[in-house]
Amino acid sequence: MRIAIANAKGGVAKTTSSIYIASVIVSRGGRAVVYDADPQSSASLWAAAAEQTADPLTFDVLPANQATLRQLAAGADPDEWAIIDAPPQGPTLDMAIKAADFVIVPASDSPMDLQQAWSTLDMARMSTPAALLLVKAEHNTKAFRDTMDALNAMDTPRFDTIVPKAQSYKRSLGTNPHQLGEYRDLVTELQQIAGSRSETMQGNYQPLARPVPFDDVLRQQNKTSKATGEPLVMLSLRIPVSLKTRLKTTAAAHDLPMQQLLRDAIERELDRLDGDDEP
């Protein structure tokens, strides 16, 4: 089973999750390798730090570039779990997603960060089954409740396991972790997915049909509105296929970008509603 851990957002426990998942697999008698595809090399640094102690990691952490991942995509040892700690963007991220049988998108319980997780998830699902993993969660907060509501409202595929914010995870950096906590439940879920792949992947995890280059979305996301200079955010929404087709044909007929049409339509509708409110 090849698993990529990816999110364009930084600091969402991608590296921590890679190390813990591999640790759980080995603790259950399995074989695991972490492929460090992030130029920050955090997973490799973690392994090197642990190597300096009497208690090193129980699996290899190998540096991985596009060629390594291409090789992994072409064929992998079916008995080995390959965990790819993916970079935030670029062709290596695309390759990591393509090489994986399953993509985990870790996201913290901040509604503000969900857009980025959703766009990573949507991009991943163009080619590979994927699900969101809530990490660093603080259960008794409004942010947590709002995040759960948003995930449920959007019918977001996610793991039942939720990794709470905890000092034990934070302190484990650079060590061989022994208290594997919620990651044990996560690996149980992953083992179920691996075991009944065809069945599980029919449902919510099913990949979407049409490939879109991930970089295009990121570029779009980072763009600033030319007209107003305001920063732009990414908005994902589900609309009926018929409406999308109409949007596409009308945009083409008038030689306008679809985004422009959508934005104008939203603004017009908001103006209309605001106008209705006035006495």
Ligand SMILES: Nc1ncnc2c1ncn2[C@@H]1O[C@H](COP(=O)(O)OP(=O)(O)OP(=O)(O)O)[C@@H](O)[C@H]1O
């Ligand atoms: N469950 C957790 N509870 C508390 N702190 C955590 C938890 N998981 C990770 N952290 C901490 O959050 C920080 C970011 O984690 P990590 O480096 O794994 O994220 P990342 O997504 O790999 O970041 P980057 O974008 O830099 O690659 C680290 O300080 C880590 O120790």
Ligand SMILES: [Mg+2]
């Ligand atoms: Mg990292």
